[in-house]
Amino acid sequence: MKYILNIKSENAPGTLYRIAGLLLRKKINIESLHVKEIDRKHHISHFTIEIFLAPHLMAKLIKQIDRVVEVTHAEYHRAP
C-alpha cells in the first residue's frame, strides 16, 4: 500500500536523518520526499514522504515517528 506521511517538526539538523533512520530500520524505501520550513517564527518544518508499506505496519511506524523528540505532529493517509 502506498502512503503519504505528513510530519511537522522543529527545523533542526538531524531530524530528517532520524526519521529516515526509522524507515531504514524496517528497510522501507522513500519514494518521494519534500521538506520545507512552514513557520519561520517557531522554526517548524513540514515533511511529506511517500512510502510503500503493509497496512498493519503503518500505524506502528507513525507512532515511532511521532515519538521523535523534535517531531511535533505526525499523520499518514493512503496515497491516491
Next chain:
Amino acid sequence: MEKITGAQALMKSLLREGVDTIFGYPGGAIMPVYDALYDYKDSVRHVLVRHEQGAAHAAEGYSRLAGKPGVCMVTSGPGATNLVTGIADAMCDSIPIVCITGQVTGEALGTDAFQEAPIIGIVTPVTKWCYQITNAAEIPHIVAKAFHIATSGRKGPVLIDITKDAQFELCEYDDSIQTVMLKSKHDPYYQKKLKRAAALLNNAKRPYVLFGHGIALSKAESELAQFIEKGGFPAASTLLGLSSLPKSHQLYVGMLGMHGNYGPNKLTNKADVILAIGMRFDDRVTGKISAYAPQAKIIHVDIDYAELDKVIPAEVAIHADAKEFLAQLTPFIKSKNHSAWIGRFRKYDEEERKVVADAELYPKSGEIRMAEVVRLVSEKTKGRAVIVADVGQHQMVAARYYGFETPDSYITSGGLGTMGFALPASVGAKIAGPSREVIAIIGDGSFQMTLQELGTIMQEKLSIKIIILNNRHLGMVRQWQEMFFEERYSFVHMENPNFNKIADAYSIPNELVQDRRTLSPALERMLSAKGSYLLDVMVRRDENVFPMIASGAGVDEIRLT
C-alpha cells in the same frame, strides 16, 4: 556579566543538574573540559574507567541505583565510538544516561581530522536524543534539555557532542532558559479506559498481572504490591522487573520468558484477563506471537505509546506512568481471592522443582552447579544484595535462583544482551549505593570482555564482590548447539587465563573454588571481606538452563528437559 569558557559553563550546568559523579576517560578533544573539571575535584567524583564502554555501562549501573541519570564523558573519535554499545544497551533497557563527547573544532568538522568520528550520525538511531554544540552560549540550555529528555516519559540515553573550540570559547553563562517543552499526549478516554480495565479485572476468573522494568523506573513497587494484594492477583515478572516485588511475596508467581518459570509461562495461555504493565512484550517473553495468550483479554499499560499494540494487540491500551496508573486503578479494584487459580501456579512450581530445581540447587555429587552457587549467595545475603549479572547462562540462573527481597536488586543487560556489562555496571552500582552489598555474577566469557575494569575497582577502592561462574565455555551458545545444532560445538570452548593471577595483579583478594566442600566457606570469606574480592568458581561445563521455550515455540510449549 562575567565571561567564562564553554568548558566552565558545562561544569556549572552539570552541577546545576545535581551531577556529583562522572564516569570518564580524557583525551585530546575533551581536554578543556577536563581542565575545568580539575577545579571541581571536591564536588564531582570523576571515575577513571579503563575503556569508554565501561564508562557507559558504569553510568547505567549508577542510574539503576541512584534513580537519576548516570553521566559519562569521553573524547572524540574512538572515545566516542567506544561508547556506542553502552548507549545502545541503555536505549533497549530505557536507562537514563547523559553522554558527553568531545569533538574536533568546528572548522575541522567533516575534514577527516585526527580522532574525528561523526558521532551524531553514529548514535542517532540508538539515542533518545542527541545534539552537537558548536557554540558555547548554547551549553546551559542544551544540558538542561538533555537531562530533561533523558528522565522524562520513557527514559533513555542522550548524547551531547561539543566541539573543542566551543569548549574554549568565552560566553556569558545564561541559565535562564531552562524550560523545555516536550509534547505530551493527552488521552481523552483515559478515565474510561481505567474503569474498563478495573471492570475486566474485577470480573476475571483467572486474572494475571505481568510487570516489567517500568515498575522500577517509576518507583511503583509499593503501588504494585497494594494493587495485587487488593485484587488477589497473581503477578509474574520480566527479567528486568525482577526485585520490584519480593520473591517471597505470596502473590509472586515467578519469571516470564524463554528461561522463566514453568507456571508463569504455561498459564499465560490460560488466564482470561492479563494486565501487562511497564513491559513491552519482548520476543524473549512472548515466544511465538501468534500462540501468545490468544484466549486472554489484554490490558497493556506503558509510558511509551509506541509500545501499545506494537507486538500484542490490547483490548485496552493505556498510555500512562505505572505509578500514577496503579495508584488510580487500585481504588476501583474489588477485594478478591483467587486461591484456586494461584494453586495452579503452585502445582507447576512443584513440577519445576522436582524435575529441574532440586537437582541443581542441592546436588550431592559431581561438579559444582551454577544454581547452588546462587542459592548459597542468596541464603548468605538473605536476598538483600544487589546482583549485577552479565549475559548468558549465569544471568538466567542468577535471575531464577536469587531470592530478591528488596527493590533495585537485579541489574543486568536485558534487551541488548551485552556481554561485558556486569563488571563496569557494578562499578556504577557500588558508587550509587555504597551501603549495599554489590555482587557481580559473571561468566568466564563475559568477564573477559571488560575485565580491564578491575583497574577501576582497584583505583576507586570499591568493595565489589565478583563471582565468576567458570564453565570454560560460552555456555548459552553451547546449550543451543547441543539442542538445536546436532551437538556441532562450533567455537564455544575457551582456554581461559588464570583469573586468580589477574586478580592478584590488581591487588584484589581472590580464591579458586573447584570443590563443593570449599564453596560455602569461600563465599563466607568473600562476603566478610572489607574490600573487593574475586571468586573463580569452576562449575559443570555442560550444564543446560531449563525450563526453556525454544526459539519459535509458544509460551505453553515451555520444556522442563
